[in-house]
Amino acid sequence: MDTAISIDIGGTNTKIALVDASGAILARERLHTRASQSAESYFEAIFERIERVCRPFPGRQLLGIGIGAPACNEYDGTIERSANLLFEDRVPIRQIFADRYQLPAHLVKDANAAALGEKLFGGGRQMDDFILLTLGTGLGGGIILNGRLVSGASGLASEMGHMRVTGAEERQCGCGRRGCLETFVSATGIIRTVFALLAEETVDSRLRHLSYAEVTARHISEAARAGDPIARLAYERTGAVLGAKMADLVAAIEPEAIFLSGGLAQAGDLLLQPARKHLDKNLLHLMRGKVNILPSQLGADDAALLGAASLALFNQKEKIL
């Protein structure tokens, strides 16, 4: 069966996989994105993982390479600059991989890749209009409208993480500004919310015994499931910010659903219930009850890998990109 190499570059981890045309992941590897000292040594580490995932499948027909990366330029194949990566301006990443393997290479924003994965293999298969949000280190997103990916006039669309939350505390963002949505709604954002709540409230919490440096989103979800009041309040507040902000976007583009993916979304109903409540509360009356917030139907680890692979497996640029 046809296969493709897929690379999903995230702020924390970089994932490398060999994917076939049915959407099955045949082999996978990962590495820490920030472990490398330079772009060169980072790419060398990826090349090594690619050879490792391909080695067990010597007979495979390799059609190409799909790369999902944050804040990249899909039109010219470069990473322009990124709040969460340490690349300098305009690394020609698509060309680097095409040259190395003498195969067609495709570059797509990581969250757009996840949206394509959701459209081709996940919960969006029957939908022409949806938003996918990836809640990881930051908040990424991909938008499908009229059945096609929205890339924007110069490939910079889907920066929903940098929509602004006003009227609340204006948290410093990695982009150099303050008040961006991802400072509240992301794995990092909910940690910040926990620390704000520990300051505001006096109620006891197991989270009072962890430092900012050691606490993770997983500590918060485990605490919330055990009934910890600060953790529960943190999900409630995160869902409220998410729901209210998505209501603005729904007013403009009215998707059928908003899918949530990524580490923070694994909290499930802890996040979904307040997000749904506050989305509905902030919608125009005639839109209420018409837009659902749903968990991604792809594994959090897999959506972007599958979407990026689909660019190499199918002629997606013609069809939906």
Next chain:
Amino acid sequence: MDTAISIDIGGTNTKIALVDASGAILARERLHTRASQSAESYFEAIFERIERVCRPFPGRQLLGIGIGAPACNEYDGTIERSANLLFEDRVPIRQIFADRYQLPAHLVKDANAAALGEKLFGGGRQMDDFILLTLGTGLGGGIILNGRLVSGASGLASEMGHMRVTGAEERQCGCGRRGCLETFVSATGIIRTVFALLAEETVDSRLRHLSYAEVTARHISEAARAGDPIARLAYERTGAVLGAKMADLVAAIEPEAIFLSGGLAQAGDLLLQPARKHLDKNLLHLMRGKVNILPSQLGADDAALLGAASLALFNQKEKIL
């Protein structure tokens, strides 16, 4: 040449025109939307105007009827409910006109019609991705992405007037909620802003001599052009709210341009300059300078008429709707 009847239903005026396939308006009429006592007498008044615009052109080939209306359902051809009209729920307006004239009738949201007009005959002819905002009694809008109109999953998209402005005074909106963008950015909104400023500031202004009931957006633009400080401040504040809110939408969909149409947009640079400044200030760094705010290239009276007519003149539903 082929012609179509076009009807543009607005909160204040209803316009009726005969339009040909080159985008020329051959004849036009108008009536006050709220002058009629019932939906029936309102439709009778429109029928009469239609006969009046057609009478001088007995030889014309009439292809159909295009109707632009606020808050209508494009998919089932009804007006569901409207903040600015007095219809009851679900008037089957498309069927009413199709039955009356035995011609194909098309219904599109008024601001979507204006966006189609801008795409086919105006400043968006060379663009695949843009937003059009109509700043009249309320704030409407239409969005073209990937060259196609964004209608939304159930035809309710483009309610940009009901995106929420938080962190400011939360003004009551015709939709029953508070804080909607159109309570600031519309012909009505700038009047409200003038009255807020007359309360806040002590500087002299000719606008201190007009009652709320008598002041119009034209009084404000004339005062601003004459250097009136309250009027100038009102445009500055209106542009600031518009620019900041559009930055959110630009982050998500990255259009090439935002066109402004309608009565308030006729103020030109009075509104455009602060809007551009505050849009840019609120954009992510890598998007700055990439999105322009431009005046519609169609007459404020004509954009929606031309766009609605285009639905009847061309097979637009297949191509871009």
